[in-house]
Amino acid sequence: MKLPKYIDLAIIGAGVQALTLTTHLLQKSAKHYHKFLVFDPSPTWMRQWQRQFAAQQIPCLRSPAVHHPDPNPYQLRNFAEHRQNELFSPYDRPGTKLFNDFCQEVIRRWQLADKIYPAKVMQIIPSQQLSRPRFQLVLETGETIIARRVVLATGSGQVQLPDWVERITSDYPLDKLSHSQQVNLEQLKLRGESILIIGGGLTSGHLAKGALNLGATVTLMTRKQLQEKIFEAEPGWLGPKYLKEFHAQTDWDVRYQQIQQARNGGSMTPEMMLQLRQASHQGKITLNESCQVSSAQWQEPLWQVSCLDGNQHQFTRIWLATGTKFKATEHPLLQNVLETYPTQIVNGLPVLDQYLRLPKSNFFIMGGLAALQIGPVARNIAGARMACKSMVPAIVKPSLAIG
Numbered sequence: 001m002k003l004p005k006y007i008d009l010a011i012i013g014a015g016v017q018a019l020t021l022t023t024h025l026l027q028k029s030a031k032h033y034h035k036f037l038v039f040d041p042s043p044t045w046m047r048q049w050q051r052q053f054a055a056q057q058i059p060c061l062r063s064p065a066v067h068h069p070d071p072n073p074y075q076l077r078n079f080a081e082h083r084q085n086e087l088f089s090p091y092d093r094p095g096t097k098l099f100n101d102f103c104q105e106v107i108r109r110w111q112l113a114d115k116i117y118p119a120k121v122m123q124i125i126p127s128q129q130l131s132r133p134r135f136q137l138v139l140e141t142g143e144t145i146i147a148r149r150v151v152l153a154t155g156s157g158q159v160q161l162p163d164w165v166e167r168i169t170s171d172y173p174l175d176k177l178s179h180s181q182q183v184n185l186e187q188l189k190l191r192g193e194s195i196l197i198i199g200g201g202l203t204s205g206h207l208a209k210g211a212l213n214l215g216a217t218v219t220l221m222t223r224k225q226l227q228e229k230i231f232e233a234e235p236g237w238l239g240p241k242y243l244k245e246f247h248a249q250t251d252w253d254v255r256y257q258q259i260q261q262a263r264n265g266g267s268m269t270p271e272m273m274l275q276l277r278q279a280s281h282q283g284k285i286t287l288n289e290s291c292q293v294s295s296a297q298w299q300e301p302l303w304q305v306s307c308l309d310g311n312q313h314q315f316t317r318i319w320l321a322t323g324t325k326f327k328a329t330e331h332p333l334l335q336n337v338l339e340t341y342p343t344q345i346v347n348g349l350p351v352l353d354q355y356l357r358l359p360k361s362n363f364f365i366m367g368g369l370a371a372l373q374i375g376p377v378a379r380n381i382a383g384a385r386m387a388c389k390s391m392v393p394a395i396v397k398p399s400l401a402i403g
């Protein structure tokens with residue numbers, strides 16, 4: 001594809017958030033609205049999603065079958081008419097393959113395959129040159145394009161590491177200490193290894209199961225007691241039950257606290273909890289709850305790990321399933337944009353207007369960075385749908401556009 005000089009809307013990222021946005025845009029205004037391009041280093045949609053589900057060998061989604069990128073909530077159930085055995089109880093959670101196949105069908109039906117321009121966006125420069133505010137996107141290829149509006153949908157934030165990782169003074173082989181995003185179970189041989197996994201979210205559970213299957217012994221260490229929850233945040237956060245009060249709250253710090261409380265660190269699904277407890281009873285896994293590492297040093301061929309309770313342990317590898325954090329000020333694509341369109345930043349999250357724009361701009365943000373408007377599910381598929389409800393009117397209705 002030849003890169004045009006100008007585009008009405010540039011969507012940055014081709015993940016599930018962006019895919020959800022494009023189908024909702026086309027549904028609202030298919031006749032007029034194809035003036036967008038999606039930028040991603042990958043030439044195909046959902047690459048990061050597929051990579052992560054494969055790397056962690058995740059059999060099915062945590063979210064129910066109504067959460068997917070198509071505007072019709074029942075579309076996935078219809079698609080699964082002859083594949084009922086790939087919908088898992090409770091709440092018909094789609095199997096990984098079913099969900100991926102469905103997304104391919106969505107891409108085909110909405111004719112989105114050729115909407116991706118395969119290049120990483122390196123910089124976004126707000127520009128007044130054309131007498132109206134525009135954004136210049138600088139691509140990894142060196143090319144540039146002017147966009148009237150931009151949607152940032154770049155995903156998961158930056159990896160979050162515990163303090164003690166920075167205090168490691170010994171050199172260590174890089175593959176012996178990994179964040180969960182770097183672990184690829186498909187490519188590892190772990191027989192005879194002992195692995196410390198840190199974190200109480202579902203990712204720890206997937207990695208623990210994967211490591212056990214590959215013949216390792218596993219210790220799962222969590223700061224708090226393991227929590228059991230079906231979803232990451234209660235379903236009340238998908239509708240007015242909790243969101244009414246959330247949106248009425250004008251103190252952004254309080255909103256931030258509400259988001260934190262709703263997600264409350266990580267949690268395991270009941271079925272994962274059952275599997276972990278069973279493995280623990282069989283002596284295959286050690287669940288070390290309410291325990292924290294104070295320091296770790298590499299002494300070939302083992303990690304020497306000290307905990308706050310005074311105990312010492314040895315492991316061949318450490319995996320940090322400690323999540324990611326969303327920090328607007330550290331996002332490489334937001335530096336210039338925030339200078340031109342400053343907004344209050346609350347614990348890393350930008351305050352956006354009701355259409356998810358930086359104030360007085362045509363710069364939209366979806367995903368975890370939009371949590372102060374969307375609430376605790378902002379980063380999830382359900383959050384993408386909610387973001388579309390806010391953003392799409394401002395994109396398709398001329399009366400709501402800026403500039």
Ligand SMILES: Cc1cc2nc3c(=O)[nH]c(=O)nc-3n(C[C@H](O)[C@H](O)[C@H](O)COP(=O)(O)OP(=O)(O)OC[C@H]3O[C@@H](n4cnc5c(N)ncnc54)[C@H](O)[C@@H]3O)c2cc1C
Nearest residue numbers: 013014015016017040048061062063120121154155380381
């Ligand atoms: C293992 C795992 C399982 C999950 N399971 C569920 C679930 O079952 N249900 C649910 O609702 N949520 C789930 N989530 C949460 C969430 O839905 C996913 O993280 C999802 O991938 C987020 O979508 P996204 O589009 O924001 O980000 P991503 O899928 O990460 O996509 C972002 C895209 O942006 C691109 N990008 C980044 N920077 C640039 C740049 N500078 N220029 C161009 N492109 C760029 C990346 O290449 C990437 O393709 C899960 C998350 C993880 C990690």
